[in-house]
Amino acid sequence: MTFREKTHWVALLVMLVAFGWFFIHSHTALPRGPEHLAASGGLLIISTIGIIIAMSIIIGFIAARNPSEAHAAADERERSIHWRGTHYAYYPAVIGMWLCVWLIFSGYGRVTLLYSLLGVVVFSELIRIGAQLWLYRREA
Amino acid sequence: MALPFTNDIRTLRFLQGEMTQAELGERVGVTRQTIAAIEQGKYSPSLEVAFRIAQVFGKPLDAVFVWQTD
Numbered sequence: 313m314t315f316r317e318k319t320h321w322v323a324l325l326v327m328l329v330a331f332g333w334f335f336i337h338s339h340t341a342l343p344r345g346p347e348h349l350a351a352s353g354g355l356l357i358i359s360t361i362g363i364i365i366a367m368s369i370i371i372g373f374i375a376a377r378n379p380s381e382a383h384a385a386a387d388e389r390e391r392s393i394h395w396r397g398t399h400y401a402y403y404p405a406v407i408g409m410w411l412c413v414w415l416i417f418s419g420y421g422r423v424t425l426l427y428s429l430l431g432v433v434v435f436s437e438l439i440r441i442g443a444q445l446w447l448y449r450r451e452a
Numbered sequence: 453m454a455l456p457f458t459n460d461i462r463t464l465r466f467l468q469g470e471m472t473q474a475e476l477g478e479r480v481g482v483t484r485q486t487i488a489a490i491e492q493g494k495y496s497p498s499l500e501v502a503f504r505i506a507q508v509f510g511k512p513l514d515a516v517f518v519w520q521t522d
Contacts, residue, residue, distance in 0.1 A: 314485050387482035388498050389489060451489045 315374065315381045316390055317448045322370045324441045326363050331434045334359040338427060356430070389451065397444030401436045408432030454493065457519045461491045464509045464516065480504045 334355050375382035386394070412428050420428075465471040473491070474484040480501060489495035490505070497505070506516045 314483050317485075381483075384483070387486050388501060389482065389486040389495055451494045452485065 313452075314390065314448075315378065315384070316386060317445065318374050319367075319371050320441055320445050320448065322367055322374070324438070324445065326366045326370075327434065327438060327441070330359045330363045330366070335427075335431070335434075393444050393447040393451075396447060397440045400443040401440035404439050405432060405436040408435065455496050457517050458493065459491065459517050461487070461505065461516065464511065468509065476505070476508060479508050 337355055408428075409432065412425060412432065415425050415428055461476075465473070465476060472484075473487040477484045477487040480487070481504065482497075482501060486495065486497075486501075490497050490501075502513060502517055506513045509516060
């Protein structure tokens with residue numbers, strides 16, 4: 313497993329845990345009214361900081377174990393995997409964007425729109441990382 | 453989907469005194485995993501990498517990669 317594939321696994325797991333926790337928490341705040349939902353938005357900052365710290369520590373640990381591999385430039389196969397993964401994530405991002413446009417014209421509030429936009433970004437990112445991991449495994 | 457060509461990289465590595473995939477990858481400028489993927493027919497390399505692999509073994513391209521005819 314290459315260093316980049318390992319970092320992808322770390323990113324996927326950390327994002328699932330951090331944003332999973334964030335969205336579940338937000339979902340439980342939903343019945344209590346928009347104020348509670350907006351207040352739980354503050355958790356987004358905690359989730360983001362948590363993701364950055366967790367990824368930095370874990371990736372730093374992996375890089376320290378094999379510094380030469382960590383500092384090596386991506387080769388053509390890895391670049392191809394990254395391009396294709398990003399390409400696959402483009403479609404959910406566009407569909408999600410149009411969904412958010414529909415939410416605006418359907419009269420949904422700003423909080424709902426904010427969470428929807430965030431959901432689109434996170435979902436697209438998970439598709440990107442997931443697709444890249446699938447391509448890494450398929451060609452392994 | 454299977455690639456339309458095979459390769460003799462494993463044999464050529466053996467003939468070069470059991471050259472490792474990592475060593476070949478280093479000389480070609482790709483990762484060990486990429487060499488493994490090429491060797492197993494799971495990844496189709498660029499023309500440049502194919503030529504570099506052939507160059508390491510001192511062979512022409514068609515001695516390393518063989519097109520599969522029907």
